[in-house]
Amino acid sequence: MTSWVQYSPTRIIFGRGETQNVGNSLSQTGHRSVLLVADPFMAHSGVADKLVAASQGIIRGVYSDVDPNPTVHNVNGAVAAAKKIQADGIVALGGGSVIDASKAAAAAIGSDVSAEDLVTGSPVSRALPIIAVPTTAGTGSEVTPVAIISWEEKDIKFPLGSPLLFPELAIVDSTLVYSAPPRIIATAGVDVIAHCLDALSSVKHTPLSDMNALNGAEIAFANLEKAVNDKDHDSIDAMMLASLIAGLAFSQTGTTGSHAASYYLTSKYGVPHGEATAFTEDAWIRVNAQARPEINTLLQRIGFKDADEAADRLNVVKANIGMRMTLEEINVPLEDIEIVAQKTLEANNYKNNVAQLSLAEVVELLRTKSAQLM
Known part of the structure; x- marks a missing residue:
């Protein structure tokens, strides 16, 4: 058997209502002054205030200027807010965007650099501790050491990664997702x-x-269809668990083809991240199973005959929860297929993909997503 290493240092607290105990959790980790970085909705809806109230005075500041695709400006703002209260840690309350911005801010403070320095390659030498409180059942960022930060003026979207960015604590409370709109649960799921x-x-x-x-x-x-269409609480609980377990998986492997293809779909055409990754995932798992046939055998353990059947099932799930299925639906012109393919090959995580396709092969993969060309 080939040797391998697993590094997953995040302590996990999982359960309904666990955010009510955030004060005890923070005091047990020795924090005295932390900044809460919150999703704007969480800040305006009162959820952030409840977390502050439950923190036993340890959360001493709130910052909520975080865009859906976090930028260097968001990160620098969080850094300034953290320094103002002499924060010894950052609590991230939100989805992947907030957790990513918090990781970058923690790295910038610990390494004494700016967000611009980080996205242009400055190493992460130290980082403030991060406590992640996810509010979507999808990101997995609460147990991963990576963050995606954009510098829009320079057209840079940088995957920041370091073992120092693993959160020290993840508090996974599915009640935070119960009131989320079905569309958010769907794209995250x-x-x-x-x-x-x-x-x-x-x-x-x-x-x-x-x-x-x-x-x-x-x-x-x-569980995804019931979580979206019925807002079933047990199914949402299950999706929070699935998201966490998925994070434990890709924290070690990195993401691959579907994510490499997704970034340009999001930045250029405004496709939400989760919808963008799943948009091509059915095609990628088919070609990757050809490069790694063991994928077919592995998928048999969870009831699929092979990768083709898993891909077909994914497409059924996507259709049943309202995901768009064709290039035409997400407003990608056919003449743009080659540039989407080129951007896929240029993505840093594409090198992780077991099937290393040529530009022409990625173009052909994307053409299968067009209603006109099917």
């Missing part, structure tokens, strides 16, 4: 499946990452 299938498709896969990826995928396939 399909990202869980993409994370799992991407992990199976990575050159960095290990026996343990495969196990986590399969477990997360099985839970997500079984």
Whole structure:
């Protein structure tokens, strides 16, 4: 058996209502003054205030200027807010955007650099501790060491990664998702499946990452439709667990083809991240199973005959929860297919993909997503 390493240092607290105990959790980690970085909705809806009230006075500032695709300006603002209260840690209350911005701010403060320095390659030498409180069932960022930060003026979208960016604590409270709109649950949920299938498709896969990826995928396939269409609380709980398990998988393997293809779909055409990753995932898992046939065998453990059947099932789930299925629906002109393919090949995480396709092959993969060309 090939040797492998697993590093997952995040302490996890999972359960309904666990955010009510945030004060005890923070005091146990020795924090005295932390900044709360909150999703704007969480700040305006009163959820952030409840977290502050439950923090036993340890949360001493709130920052909520975070865009859906976090920027260097968001990060620098969080850095200034943290320095103002001499923060010894950052609590991130939100989805992947907020957790990513918090990780970058923690790195900038600890390494004594700006956000602009980080996205142009300055190393992360130290970072403030991060406490992640996810409010979507999809990101997995509460247990990963990566963050995506944009510098729009320079057209830079940088994947910041360091073992120092693993949160020290993740508080996973599914009640924070119960009131989320179905569309948010849907786009986050399909990202869980993409994370799992991407992990199976990575050159960095290990026996343990495969196990986590399969477990997360099985839970997500079984619960996503009820979580979205019925707002069933047990199913939302299950999706929070699936998201966490998926994070444990891709924190080791990185993401692969579907995520590489998603970035330009989001930045250029405004497709929400989760919808963008799942948009091509069915096509990627098919080609990756050809490059790594073991994927077919692994998927049999969770009830699929092979990768083709898993891809077909993913498309059924996407249709049933209102995801767009064709290039025409997401407003990508056919003449743009080649540039989308080129951007896919240029993405840093594409090198993780087990099937290393040529530009022409990625173009052909994308053409399968056009209603006109099917």
